[in-house]
Amino acid sequence: xxxxxxxxxxxxxxxxxxxxxxxxxxxxxxxxxxxxxxxxxxxxxxxxxxxxxxxxxxxxxxxxxxxxxxxxxxxxxxxxxxxxxxxxxxxxxxxxxxxxxxxxxxxxxxxxxxxxxxxxxxxxxxxxxxxxxxxxxxxxxxxxxxxxxxxxxxxxxxxxxxxxxxxxxxxxxxxxxxxxxxxxxxxxxxxxxxxxxxxxxxxxxxxxxxxxxxxxxxxxxxxxxxxxxxxxxxxxxxxxxxxxxxxxxxxxxxxxxxxxxxxxxxxxxxxxxxxxxxxxx
Numbered sequence: 001x002x003x004x005x006x007x008x009x010x011x012x013x014x015x016x017x018x019x020x021x022x023x024x025x026x027x028x029x030x031x032x033x034x035x036x037x038x039x040x041x042x043x044x045x046x047x048x049x050x051x052x053x054x055x056x057x058x059x060x061x062x063x064x065x066x067x068x069x070x071x072x073x074x075x076x077x078x079x080x081x082x083x084x085x086x087x088x089x090x091x092x093x094x095x096x097x098x099x100x101x102x103x104x105x106x107x108x109x110x111x112x113x114x115x116x117x118x119x120x121x122x123x124x125x126x127x128x129x130x131x132x133x134x135x136x137x138x139x140x141x142x143x144x145x146x147x148x149x150x151x152x153x154x155x156x157x158x159x160x161x162x163x164x165x166x167x168x169x170x171x172x173x174x175x176x177x178x179x180x181x182x183x184x185x186x187x188x189x190x191x192x193x194x195x196x197x198x199x200x201x202x203x204x205x206x207x208x209x210x211x212x213x214x215x216x217x218x219x220x221x222x223x224x225x226x227x228x229x230x231x232x233x234x235x236x237x238x239x240x241x242x243x244x245x246x247x248x249x250x251x252x253x254x255x256x257x258x259x260x261x262x263x264x265x266x267x268x269x270x271x272x273x274x275x276x277x278x279x280x281x
Contacts, residue, residue, distance in 0.1 A: 003261070003275040011232060012260025018211035018237020019063075023280050025210030026063045028273075029200055029224065032070040032077045034217030035243040036266055039184075041154050043072075043142050048081040049266035055273035057088030062280040064210070067203050068094045069196045071188065071220060073145055074103040074110050084108060097146040098190070099199025115146050116191045118176035122148050129172055136161065147190035149183075158185045183218045184252060197223030204231075213276070215241035215269050218252055225258050243269050 007013050019026045030036055037046040060066045066089070070077045074096025078084055083092055083105065094103040101112040126141060126148060138154035139161065150165060152158040165187055170180045173189045181188045181195075196216070204212065204227075212231060214224050228238035242259035243266060244251030256262050263269055 002278070003272050004279070006261055009260050012239055015211065015213070015232075015237045015239030015260060019213060019239060019276070020279055022210045023063050025208070026065075027204060027207060027209045027212050028059065028063055028066045028276075029203075029212060029214040030066070030068050030269070031196070031216040031218075031221050031224075031243075032068055032072060032081065034184075034245075034265070035215050035221075035269055036068070036081060038246070038266055039217075042140070043149075043151070046080055048083075049270055051270035051274075052266065053082050053086045053089070055270045055277065056083075056092070057086055059273050059277040059280070060088050060092060062277060065203075065207055066092050067200070068092070069099070069199050069203075069224060070094070070096055071098055071144060071147060071149075071190075071196075072096055074101040074112075078103050093203065095199045095203065097144065098194045098196055099202060100146050100194060116177075118173075118178045118191065119146055119148060119189075121176040122172060122178060122189050125172060125176075126150075129168060133165070133168060135165070144188075144190075147188050149186050149188040151186045153185040162187065181220060183220055188220070195223035196221055197225075197227040200224045200227045211237040211239075213239040213241065215243055215272070216255060217243040217245075217265075219254060222254055222258075225255065229258070241269065241272055 036052045037048045040046050074094045077094050083089055090105050092105040103110045136155055140151040142149040152161040155161045169187050173180045178189045179192045212228050214228050232238045240259045242251050242255040242262045244262050246265035251262055
């Protein structure tokens with residue numbers, strides 16, 4: 001079933017109609033982990049679904065721009081996605097660290113603002129804090145250079161541990177001028193005012209964009225959803241896609257409730273991208 005047949009909301013149908021009517025001003029925005037790459041226990045092992053690069057290669061030349069907005073370092077997302085030098089992706093942009101880094105396929109270079117000092121302080125203090133809290137095995141700390149993420153996915157009681165860590169990690173972040181952003185079995189300590197909504201807004205403004213599609217899977221994507229919703233209120237078409245888990249878990253309710261379309265993980269997102277490319281061809 002193509003994307004047109006799956007949309008039931010008026011806003012979603014309007015969003016698709018806008019994309020089809022004005023593809024040269026359209027922007028397709030995508031999260032990486034959970035949206036283009038399946039969620040895995042070790043984030044360093046995450047790789048884009050094998051259908052992603054061909055689907056994006058077919059779609060990108062037909063729209064104004066494709067941008068990947070991720071909390072990962074831009075170079076990591078490029079490497080794990082296999083985007084560099086891929087056919088059809090010569091105009092791809094990757095906004096890493098929620099927009100603090102930018103990779104453009106046209107140059108192959110990463111540009112970045114200086115790292116915030118609070119992240120280095122948290123990096124140094126976190127091991128001692130986790131040891132003092134007697135955190136069980138399976139807890140995984142991911143150093144994103146401009147943010148620090150504490151994953152509980154591999155712990156015996158991931159949700160219970162996440163709740164136990166909220167307050168002490170919040171206090172640690174506050175002492176060093178950072179904030180804690182929750183996700184699915186993860187708490188990320190990062191600078192305030194840095195989110196996917198701000199990154200997407202800046203990119204869309206730069207492009208003088210028209211219609212927008214954004215696909216995400218977790219709480220960190222809510223800010224980008226909000227940016228698309230704001231544009232809708234201003235009369236600009238938008239389409240919101242939620243990439244749900246493929247493990248039997250329900251999708252993140254906060255995203256699914258706002259989405260025009262919920263699909264089954266990265267494979268479902270690939271189907272959406274291919275369907276859109278077919279409609280535009």
